[in-house]
Amino acid sequence: MDKRFDLRHFPGFRSVTFFCLFLLYAPLVIVMIYSFNDSPSITNWDGLSLRWYIDVFYGVEAPKYKAAAFNSLTIAVCAAVASTTIAVAAATAMHRAGSFRGRSISFGLINLPLMVPEIVTAVATLIFFSAVGFKTGYLSILIAHIVFCIPFAYLPIAARIQAVDSQYEQAALDLYASRFEAFRLVLLPLILPGIFSGFLLAFIISLDDFIITNFVKGAGVETLPTAIFGAVKLGIKPNLMAISTLLLLVSILFVTLSYLVGKTGEKYHARPK
């Protein structure tokens, strides 16, 4: 169609979009490229090599980063499992249990971690653990992560439950399924893509968190972001760029996965209203 008559077309918007994507990706791509630099300096380019990746896994600092990565991964898995479970129950309550006391305030409560600025949550959580005499460390990080992962797990699950017609469960109940069976055998399989998306997002959010973890980690316990932050404070080193690239790839992998799962889920079951 002639662009002059296409009402959706605005001159310049395409260039702005390219500019926007360029801005978003340029720093990341540059760090990725430099992570393959065969030079101990971050400024000079000495040709391609994987030496900094080898350094990440076998170098002097490898034990530190491996321990941090272990903490990050186990916390992310536990926090994602816990917050997804809580979110499934909450989403079922919000969209399948009719009205109950405290329903209207519940939605605000679930989204509260998104509304309170991260630094405020961090301060409040630190003060809380200190006030009740809870020793900060691995467990305090995990608890804090579960809290702020709940809304991220909740949103895709709730969207999914809303999209699934409750007639399927009604049919199960008519056929003498108990309500638990209707949930386990009918609703749960239907909302599985949403649960999976929610789990992945919670996992990524937990893996990425720096500010809250930095406050509640206590001495001695590090996650990858806090270990990286500590190292950056002393200057950017080439091995940091290799770690950054690896984390970047993990994020991209998970988002792609979550996106694809969401797509396959859309084709089945969901009925347009």
Add this chain to the structure above:
Amino acid sequence: MAAGPSNAPPSKSSVYHGLGTRLMLPSWIVIGIFLVIPVGIMFVYSFLTKEFRGGVIWEFSLASYDQFFLYRGLFGDEPPTIEWTYLSIFWRSIWQAALATFLCLVIGFPTAWFIATRAGRQRSFWLFLVTIPYWVNLLIRTISMKFLIRESGPLNEFLLMLGVISEPLQILNTHLAVQLGLFYSYLPFMVLPIYASVERYNYALSEAAADLYATRWSTLRYVILPTVKPGIIAGCILVFVPSLGAFLAPDLLGGAKTFMIGSLIEEQFKGSAGNWPFGAAASMILLSMVLVVLTFYARAQTKAEAR
């Protein structure tokens, strides 16, 4: 909630009628105990007396708020005047966050519009490209920015090579660097909600405007922008609120002169120089500001929906 399942046949839409409270209970407990109560305790802490090695003494005091707003001279015996140190840090944060929001909007709106007007599969691809940075670790994105704009970094080398500049630009540790960091951090937060709004836009409205001899740009100004306003407001909130309390961008890209609220609060809880009640008070002030913004948002949203 005593009604058993037998005497309360589930209504058409509520299969798990009566179980709402029980299903909701885990969320209430977790968020209640580990977020609502902590914010309450933080509020109490802001009225306590500081202990020198971090932590508090349980004695009521207004010292934190006094320190924040009033200057009483070096020895505390002069008549109080307004203390500008912290107010100017807050003012700078608001200013930086507002500018970042504006810049994100200027770049984000055309991007969201462009993506939303692509055909089916192409659209999901574009959208996916914008979504990826949204989920990439903020720390890593900030470090990438630091790497890019540092004195001997790729940006300066590139500009030197082109001959645009003769000496490397000193960008790090300036307000510009912090602004760049905030803008870069939260740009995807602007695009996605606006996209969601534009996607639902009814193009018949544009056609009607065109039939009435509206130009392209006046259609944008008087028809499109008012219609997709909820998305724009949501995007602005999503950029402004985290920018206001940002810690990573001012800490990694800025220096002592670019202090923002986030850095001020963090400093109160690190090391022996800390002052917990003061940090709690600063957090309370930040939280109240955010609540004001969110209330405004909720009002604007209800108004937009009522139309």
